[in-house]
Amino acid sequence: MSSAPQAPHQRWSSIVTRLRQLNVEAFISTLLDDGPSTAAELARAANVSVVTANRILQQLTADEVIVEVEARIGGPGPRARVFALRREALAVAAVVHQPGTLTAVRAGAHANEAPVTLAQDGPPTPEHLAEALSEVGARPGELAYLVAGTVRDGDRTAAARAACLQTELSSRLGCPVAVRSSVDLAAVAEARLGLARGVEDFLLVADDGMALVVGGEPRPGAHGAAGSLLTHGERVLGGTHAQEAVSAIVAACLVTDPELVVLSAHRPPAGKLRAALADAVPTPPRVVKSRWGRVAAALGAVEVARELALTALLESASRARD
Numbered sequence: 040m041s042s043a044p045q046a047p048h049q050r051w052s053s054i055v056t057r058l059r060q061l062n063v064e065a066f067i068s069t070l071l072d073d074g075p076s077t078a079a080e081l082a083r084a085a086n087v088s089v090v091t092a093n094r095i096l097q098q099l100t101a102d103e104v105i106v107e108v109e110a111r112i113g114g115p116g117p118r119a120r121v122f123a124l125r126r127e128a129l130a131v132a133a134v135v136h137q138p139g140t141l142t143a144v145r146a147g148a149h150a151n152e153a154p155v156t157l158a159q160d161g162p163p164t165p166e167h168l169a170e171a172l173s174e175v176g177a178r179p180g181e182l183a184y185l186v187a188g189t190v191r192d193g194d195r196t197a198a199a200r201a202a203c204l205q206t207e208l209s210s211r212l213g214c215p216v217a218v219r220s221s222v223d224l225a226a227v228a229e230a231r232l233g234l235a236r237g238v239e240d241f242l243l244v245a246d247d248g249m250a251l252v253v254g255g256e257p258r259p260g261a262h263g264a265a266g267s268l269l270t271h272g273e274r275v276l277g278g279t280h281a282q283e284a285v286s287a288i289v290a291a292c293l294v295t296d297p298e299l300v301v302l303s304a305h306r307p308p309a310g311k312l313r314a315a316l317a318d319a320v321p322t323p324p325r326v327v328k329s330r331w332g333r334v335a336a337a338l339g340a341v342e343v344a345r346e347l348a349l350t351a352l353l354e355s356a357s358r359a360r361d
Contacts, residue, residue: 062087062095063356067104067124071148071349075108075123096122104128104356124148129348132177133340134168135188135221138246142337143171146345152176154337162190162200165207172212182214184348186340188221190247191264198263217347219340222266223257225331226250227339229301234327241299242291242324246333249288251295266291285312289319296322303329 065085069076076084082092099105099122106125110118129148134141141163144154155174159167168187177185185208189201201218209216226243229235230252235243243250249266250257259265285307288300300316302309309326316323329335 059095061085062091063099064353066092066095066099067349067353067356070105070122070124071129075121077119077121079119081122099356102356104352127181128183128352129345130182131184131186131341131344131348132172132175132182133186133188133224133337133344134171135224135336135340136163136168136190137188137221137333137336138190140333141167141171142334143168143175143177144337144341145172145175145177146341148345151338151341154334165204165211168204168208169211177212179211180213182212184344184351185209185212185214185216186224186344186347187216187218188224188336188340189218191220191222191266201263215347215351217343219343220248220250220257220259220263221245221336222248222250223259224337224339224343225303225335226252226257227342228331228335229303229329229339230255231342232338233301233329233331233335235299235301238299240295240297241301242288242295242297243301243303243329244284244288245303245336246305249291251291251297253295285315288312289315292316292320292324297324300324300326301329302326303332303335 062085066081069081069084073080073084078089078092078096081096082089085092087095096105100107103125105122107120108123109121126147130145132143132145134143136159139159140156141159142154142156145152152175155171157171157174172185187204187208189204205216205218222243222245225245229241229243230238235241235252238252239254241252243252251266252258288307292300300312302312309328313323313326316326331338
């Protein structure tokens with residue numbers, strides 16, 4: 040059943056609201072890409088008048104999205120006011136649990152700080168994750184978004200634990216939190232920063248499982264457990280289970296037909312996997328060793344956190360005022 044048509048004044052209101060959103064998005068994108076800018080520069084980027092630009096800047100300043108940072112001398116007359124995104128607006132952090140370790144990293148809009156890796160035996164508690172974040176200076180009230188990566192072990196209670204972790208960390212840090220599989224986050228890093236860049240369909244094999252990437256994005260499955268190579272904490276990719284891991288990877292390639300397999304795990308050896316794929320798969324994928332290794336999950340978590348923070352910022356700044 041189709042919805043009732045909008046009245047003319049409703050349509051006009053919707054158009055004005057959308058134009059305002061587009062202008063705000065153009066301002067934020069310009070400040071993100073070009074850095075501090077004057078009202079005139081932002082007006083040109085958004086193709087609006089300086090009067091409209093000043094009105095938008097006034098709103099964004101009042102909402103603490105941007106700040107006035109300096110005055111620029113450009114010739115005779117008054118100095119041009121310069122605006123920049125508030126530093127905290129896109130400040131993000133990531134904390135990732137992988138078998139035996141916790142890795143935390145803090146990042147800004149463009150650059151990552153040095154990650155810190157701590158030993159971690161067993162599933163981490165929110166206190167463990169908060170402690171790792173404190174090691175990189177991620178303090179409450181200073182982050183726009185946090186992404187936490189957890190080991191995907193096939194446990195039916197994993198979703199409930201992730202939801203609890205998300206709530207607890209958000210309460211502690213005062214920011215939105217997203218919880219993802221660490222292997223899916225590693226796949227994001229490989230797709231955007233690693234040897235799989237530009238490859239639409241590939242398989243990532245990490246110490247805690249596999250991630251299937253289709254169209255450049257991980258496919259976690261109906262319950263978030265696709266590719267799990269852990270069974271209630273027991274690693275399939277280590278020790279006596281190495282051959283089972285090869286069989287699992289071969290089976291995944293037969294079903295999904297990836298272009299590439301990226302090995303981030305210590306096992307199985309790349310040569311052994313290539314031979315098994317050549318024997319079993321009609322068109323075997325290339326097999327490469329990851330350049331990032333275990334740090335890939337933290338890098339991918341930062342990439343996701345930046346995206347989520349920017350989306351939240353645009354939605355908040357673009358919201359029409361009453």
